[in-house]
Amino acid sequence: MTESARNYLIVTASYWGFTLVDGALRMLVLLHFFQLGYSPFTLAFLFLLYEFAGIVANLAGGWLATRFGIPRMLAVGQALQIGGLLMLSALDPAWTAAVSVAWVVAAQGIAGLAKDFTKTASKSAIKATSADGSGQLFKWVAWFTGSKNAMKGLGFFVGGLLLEAAGFKAALWLMAGLLAVIFVAGLALLPRQLGKAKSSKSMRELFAKSRGINLLAAARVFLFGARDVWFVVGLPVFLYANGWRFIEVGGFLAAWTICYGGVQAFAPSLVTRSADGLSREIPAARLWSALLVAVPLALALLLQVDGLWRPDLVIVAGLALFGLPFAVNSSLHSYLILAYAGSEKAAEDVGFYYAANAMGRLFGILLSGVLYQVGGMTACLIGSAAMLALCWLITLLLPTRNDAPLGAGQHA
Numbered sequence: 001m002t003e004s005a006r007n008y009l010i011v012t013a014s015y016w017g018f019t020l021v022d023g024a025l026r027m028l029v030l031l032h033f034f035q036l037g038y039s040p041f042t043l044a045f046l047f048l049l050y051e052f053a054g055i056v057a058n059l060a061g062g063w064l065a066t067r068f069g070i071p072r073m074l075a076v077g078q079a080l081q082i083g084g085l086l087m088l089s090a091l092d093p094a095w096t097a098a099v100s101v102a103w104v105v106a107a108q109g110i111a112g113l114a115k116d117f118t119k120t121a122s123k124s125a126i127k128a129t130s131a132d133g134s135g136q137l138f139k140w141v142a143w144f145t146g147s148k149n150a151m152k153g154l155g156f157f158v159g160g161l162l163l164e165a166a167g168f169k170a171a172l173w174l175m176a177g178l179l180a181v182i183f184v185a186g187l188a189l190l191p192r193q194l195g196k197a198k199s200s201k202s203m204r205e206l207f208a209k210s211r212g213i214n215l216l217a218a219a220r221v222f223l224f225g226a227r228d229v230w231f232v233v234g235l236p237v238f239l240y241a242n243g244w245r246f247i248e249v250g251g252f253l254a255a256w257t258i259c260y261g262g263v264q265a266f267a268p269s270l271v272t273r274s275a276d277g278l279s280r281e282i283p284a285a286r287l288w289s290a291l292l293v294a295v296p297l298a299l300a301l302l303l304q305v306d307g308l309w310r311p312d313l314v315i316v317a318g319l320a321l322f323g324l325p326f327a328v329n330s331s332l333h334s335y336l337i338l339a340y341a342g343s344e345k346a347a348e349d350v351g352f353y354y355a356a357n358a359m360g361r362l363f364g365i366l367l368s369g370v371l372y373q374v375g376g377m378t379a380c381l382i383g384s385a386a387m388l389a390l391c392w393l394i395t396l397l398l399p400t401r402n403d404a405p406l407g408a409g410q411h412a
Contacts, residue, residue, distance in 0.1 A: 023155020044369025054358030146265025153257025160250020228364030
């Protein structure tokens with residue numbers, strides 16, 4: 001096994017463990033506080049600082065990973081997550097609702113920093129370890145992203161299971177212990193200089209990206225906003241309100257995310273490849289974006305049918321269908337950002353792009369609580385379709401040739 005492959009596998013395994021805990025944490029917080037009687041809008045508010053912190057973490061994390069190396073940023077992210085878990089475990093049921101919400105929001109902010117420090121460093125490591133051109137890069141990105149999302153789905157199930165079996169506080173302690181093991185292993189196994197390069201000297205240089213990266217980042221805002229506008233708050237609350245148990249809600253979200261991750265891992269086989277890594281991949285991204293718009297729109301119309309049998313099962317079936325084009329879109333976007341990025345400052349480019357990803361999730365989560373409270377699941381689905389239409393329109397503008405300087409290590 002080559003050193004590049006070894007480092008890729010270590011980073012992937014480390015991120016698997018982190019993502020398992022992150023998915024479980026999301027489900028724990030959502031279901032625990034819904035059980036306590038919090039409204040959909042308040043539940044959405046609990047995640048706002050988590051996503052806002054992700055925007056900051058992606059921008060700063062990309063720059064810091066370039067300056068200090070990827071392994072150090074992985075360790076910082078894992079240590080912050082351990083701190084956030086322990087902070088949540090200290091929540092006192094005797095506190096007032098306002099104090100409890102403020103405490104959870106602060107802990108979620110720490111978790112948001114942790115997640116995106118870790119994600120930016122991990123995905124940058126793929127560019128740093130990939131040495132065989134765009135073919136290997138797409139396969140490694142697809143496998144990394146797909147397997148990561150499968151682990152996140154498993155985390156949703158684990159979160160619901162732990163909440164029922166062990167309770168809120170004990171579940172948090174167990175997850176902190178798992179992350180501590182991953183933290184030590186990463187420090188011991190990864191070379192410290194991985195991904196280290198000359199970093200940007202100014203904020204203007206940090207934000208001055210190529211046209212392709214800027215457009216792709218804008219498309220990513222709406223792509224992930226369109227998912228989270230129904231997925232984070234609307235769908236779990238809708239299913240629970242229709243008689244589903246915690247473990248059943250967590251189980252469905254787990255199954256959806258695992259299958260979504262599986263499709264992502266096999267996305268390279270669904271997309272015709274080109275020698276330059278862009279000329280066929282960009283039209284494919286446009287096609288899959290257009291297909292995606294139709295799904296939430298059709299579901300919103302179905303919910304208007306009088307006497308619709310088991311609307312919860314209709315939504316579950318429809319959103320299972322949503323997962324196929326969404327997964328291919330997500331995998332293509334994750335590949336394209338690295339194809340557009342230069343090797344020298346890949347971590348900064350990836351950080352900028354995933355800051356846009358976090359911004360989309362932030363808007364999606366906020367709208368999820370607001371729209372569900374105003375118009376139920378139908379309003380969430382209409383909001384999703386509108387954002388996906390904007391994503392598709394931006395994708396039409398993506399350049400099929402890389403306009404960044406080749407001297408920075410671009411794929412020709």
